[in-house]
């Protein structure tokens with residue numbers, strides 16, 4: 001298995017050596033997944049958050065200033081219907097960290113499972129929740145959960161999120177114990193991070209028993225204390241994606257929209273670096289404008305763009321690898 005030193009060396013590569021790293025990562029991906037990319041359909045369902053992350057425009061201190069929204073269970077079922085009509089069987093709901101999402105999402109899940117005759121993965125990204133809330137969501141039929149640690153450096157984590165890394169990891173181990181497929185990962189370019197801490201991010205994901213691991217470059221967003229911090233380096237992020245793939249070829253590794261926000265063609269390069277997950281956004285126009293994860297000018301991945309991107313790369317859209325028949329004709 002690769003160790004911290006191997007990972008750091010990979011993170012440094014540029015030019016021809018970087019291309020060779022990407023080629024190895026693509027081969028590792030192909031050996032497990034062939035040319036299939038898992039396609040998710042995400043809907044953003046609420047923009048209030050009790051956490052005060054330094055880098056996020058939806059942080060608690062912005063609550064009054066932001067145009068708040070919180071969906072209802074019926075909205076989630078309606079969104080899932082559109083995702084199903086597009087031939088996607090990973091239904092993904094994402095929101096800021098507020099307790100209200102537990103009941104709202106929990107009530108919608110059985111209805112969505114019925115819509116799909118159970119051939120569906122319900123993926124959630126709703127922040128830290130108590131073990132009993134997670135238990136409830138699992139019983140209602142949630143399959144998977146994304147909870148990024150953002151950085152494995154405890155001091156930097158506390159400075160960026162004003163929360164303890166320990167509480168994040170406790171929630172992550174609850175998720176693993178409850179049988180969720182768990183995704184985690186980091187942000188590249190937080191002030192004070194290092195190649196060591198990025199390598200540790202990958203190793204921590206493995207130690208925690210994660211099934212998915214992602215990296216995104218830091219995006220300076222307006223109305224945050226970090227609006228003037230330089231953006232995270234896309235090449236280092238791409239190398240982190242390739243190193244993640246090589247560390248554990250079986251992980252799901254997304255190529256995220258923030259790569260495209262920081263550099264034209266960045267998301268395409270994520271797939272060239274070995275990523276195998278694409279998330280298509282199904283949030284309606286009005287709520288999409290209010291979901292300020294990288295500020296108002298974020299890059300929103302819609303279906304036509306995703307289809308073209310995969311076609312160009314010679315990759316095929318595929319269904320969930322965790323649940324279902326895995327035979328759903330995807331991406332119509």
Ligand code: SF4
Pocket residue numbers: 049050051052053056057058059060095096097127
């Ligand atoms: S990054 Fe997530 S947890 Fe942090 S303030 Fe934004 S929505 Fe909340």
